Amino acid sequence: MDRDREAEREDRIANDIINDFEAEFHEGLKESKRVDIYNTEHLENQKRRDLETLKQAWINEKMVPTILPYEEELMKRMFERIRKQLEFIEMNNVELQTQEKDIKLILVLIExxxxxxxxxxxxxxRLRLRKIDKYALYIQEHEEEKDKLNNDEITYMEGHLSMQHGLFEEQFLKKMNLTRRGNLGEDKEMVVIPDKSFPxxxxxxxxxYVSNASINEGSVYVAQWQEVSQGIAAGDLKIL
Known part of the structure; x- marks a missing residue:
């Protein structure tokens, strides 16, 4: 009887994991068993929305010329789910060392x-860090651009600028017996500006509406980034 109950328990766990896997996101099974049906559906919907939001944030950052606001709350939820799932995998991997289970393949799929x-x-x-490297001086000069970074990114940008300034002084000014006046950013010709006309x-x-042109739902529209940026931020448009 104990063996039958153990087999039934393992089947339930396997089915739960498969369902989570098909939903593209996974949460610890212990948590999911302690919530009612309504909350379970809510969590599943939240996971699906978060995954789609992550995909879209990745596409957006890849396709537009400017740096976009960091998805702070989304990333917190993502990292928390990943942490819980890794804990679940580690817990079951320890058990697998003493007893073989059918769940082993499913754990591989989850990994x-x-x-x-x-x-x-x-x-x-990485996409965001590349933009910070490229547009560091521009971002530093514009507070609205700097507000799009999280604290770690700001620290990274400041370190990048400090290293850039030091390299500029060491490689050029000292060898030419010149003295740098002010900051690098004060020389406007050295500031790389994002191309907002990028299609x-x-x-x-x-x-x-985009540039006074009426756009119907579902229509595909090609325009300059500066023309559609507000529509993207408002949720009227999405980048393909």
Missing amino acids: SELERIQFMIRSYV VITSAIRDT
Whole structure:
């Protein structure tokens, strides 16, 4: 009887994990068992929305010329789910060392899915760091641009600028017996500015207007970034 109950328990766990896997996100099974049906559906919907938001944030950062606001709350939820899932995997891996279980293959699938999500997060972060490297002086001069960074990114940018200033002084000014006047950013010719006329492809989420042109829901529209940036921020358009 104990063996039958153990088999039934393992089947339930396996089914729960498979359902979470198909939903593209996973949460600790212990937590999901302690909530009622309404809360479970709410959590599943939240996970799906978060995954779609992450995908779209990644696409947006990749396709537009300027740096976008950091998805602070989204990343907090993502990292918390990843942490819980890794704890679940580690807990079951310890048990697998003493007893073989059918759940082993499913754990491998979960690990693969987590790697995919972590890849997307790393790619998102790298895209932002590249823009910070390229537009550091511009971002530093514009408070509204600096507000788009999180604290770690601001620290990274300040370190990048400090290193850039030191390199400039060491490689050029000292060798030419010159003295740097002020900051590098004061020389406007040295400030790299994002090309806001860069073309982007968008899709209308709802009926809207772009540069006084009426765009119907579902329509695909190609325009300069400066023309559609407000529509993207308002949620009327999304980048493809």
